Amino acid sequence: MLFKKKEDNAGKLPDLPPAPNSRINMPPIRPLNEKREAMPEVPPVKPYPAQKIKEGFQPSIKPNLPPLPEFKDDRPISEVGKIPNFPEKPEPEVIPAQVSLPSSYEQEPKTKGPIFIKLEKFKSAKNSIDKIQEKLEEIDELLKKTREIRTKEEQELSYWEKEVQDLKLRLERVNNSIFEKVE
Helix, strand or coil: CCCCCCCCCCCCCCCCCCCCCCCCCCCCCCCCCCCCCCCCCCCCCCCCCHHHHHHHHCCCCCCCCCCCCCCCCCCCHHHCCCCCCCCCCCCCCCEECCCCCCCCCCCCCCCCCCCEECHHHHHHHHHHHHHHHHHHHHHHHHHHHHHHHHHHHHHHHHHHHHHHHHHHHHHHHHHHHHHHHHC
């Protein structure tokens, strides 16, 4: 039963829907056996002389140009297709950096000469340092907030502990005053 072929619908296609009856602005279809009118013949084309065509496209005035100089290439054929060696690009101008650090960072005496770095590297280093300082300020603010939250939590916990101790004492008093008399 699992692997039985379908025999009843195999090889049959569904019926097509009926064609629409309305033919809007369509000419009637001629039967195939009807003779058609003969097409008129095309008149023969007279050949045009090629010399006249060439004369029509050639300029009538020729400029007087000097002859091209002879080009002599002394290189061997193996070097003709190679890329020539161009001079290297000149190095960009380097501006000396004048950075003043706080006295806590100055550990070595300045016996060396000035340090030269590219202006782009100086600007990127300055931007990096500024970003680091901003992040450190954010961290400092977050630490202050966590300390404040921790102190508030400690105060609330101590308050709750006092309340629980107070409730225990009251419950013990009530228990002693009421239930000891009953026993």
